[in-house]
Amino acid sequence: MATVVAGSRGAVQEVVLVSEGASASLRLWRVRPWNPSPLMRVSDRVEIVVRALAVVAVAVAVPVSGAIGTVSYTGAVARIAAQDAGKEHVDATLTGDVQRLPAADRYGVHQDRYQAPAAWSHDGHTVTATIDVPGPQAAGATVPLWIGGDGNPSAAPARPGAAAAEGIGTGLAVLVESWCAAAASVWITGTALEARRNSKLEREWLLLNRPIGKDTL
Template sequence: MSQDSAFPIRAAWSPVRRLWWLRPWSPNPLLRPSDRIEAVLRLVVALAVVVAIPIAGASGTAAYTGAAARIRAEDAAKFAVSAVITDKPERTPSHLPEARVRWTHEGRPDTATVRVPNHAAPGDHLTVWLGPDGTPTAAPRRPGAAALTGIAVGAVVLNGTWVVAYLLTQGAVWLLEQRHEVGWSRQWRQFNSPIEEDPQ
């Protein structure tokens, strides 16, 4: 192997070797106590980042299971009826069209004001979902809604843990650097202080 081809390997290994030299239990006498503290902190943060992955997965799975059960329970009590628009649709303050509709369920007629499509007109038929009390309610949610809930919860837990770990690490490193600068300044002042002459 030529020297040129070996250079990338050495360059790739240099960060790993540097981390090994900066390990907290290193016998290197040049390592300051603050360097060892920083190394321990980075190890703890790295462990927390790794542990956060299965925790986020478990949280997302639990959220998905709960959301799926809740959606099934809510949708089980809903039923659809065919309704007819009786009045001209009107725009609500939020610019959504609503209209009065009429339907018959189990021989009993009923009416309500519900959301209608933008192109709706009196006489059009549409499906209205009713709750257990017979009043209009939201249509059943799609099966993927529970999966999206689980993914969102897992992502929030994982990203939140990583962000907190990063901020804690950066804050601790900043404090250690400030401590180093204070120590260097103190030593520099001592080095530059005038040496008292011995009395003759």
């Protein structure tokens, strides 16, 4: 109980805020799972424990997902560096006619591919192979090409920030999945316990409510 001696609007507001804070703390204390009150059902205690564990899991998921994202970023940096080691950008010269190869992408959309024999220089040697070209080209045309340390055609190096994007994506995925799992646990537990409580109340009501026409004086 709080008492205001000299009335002022600011003082009254302060007392109200303190009372509300104390009331919230008191309500939280009353719903503790180990409350000896016989009015608190076992299902209520279980639901409170599950919600408390979910809150802890949500809080713990933040640093855990950050750590996992950091590990993923470190691994991506090492992997990308190993994959891109020795790659070189060269100009390849087409030595034959371009061939059109009808193909479909993973979505089933028709998309033509073009290939042609080409030659390029690597470590003082001439390397020849059939490569993909961006479109119809005449023999003798020059096309850009990425090659690996062995001189054979290779994929282009990873874009700057690819490792960071992978690390952030992994961390966010772990965080969202953890939060969704915590929310699902609370919802499933609450739904199951509510159904159990309703079923119990219905049985008790049937026991208390006498069938019509069978009342006795």
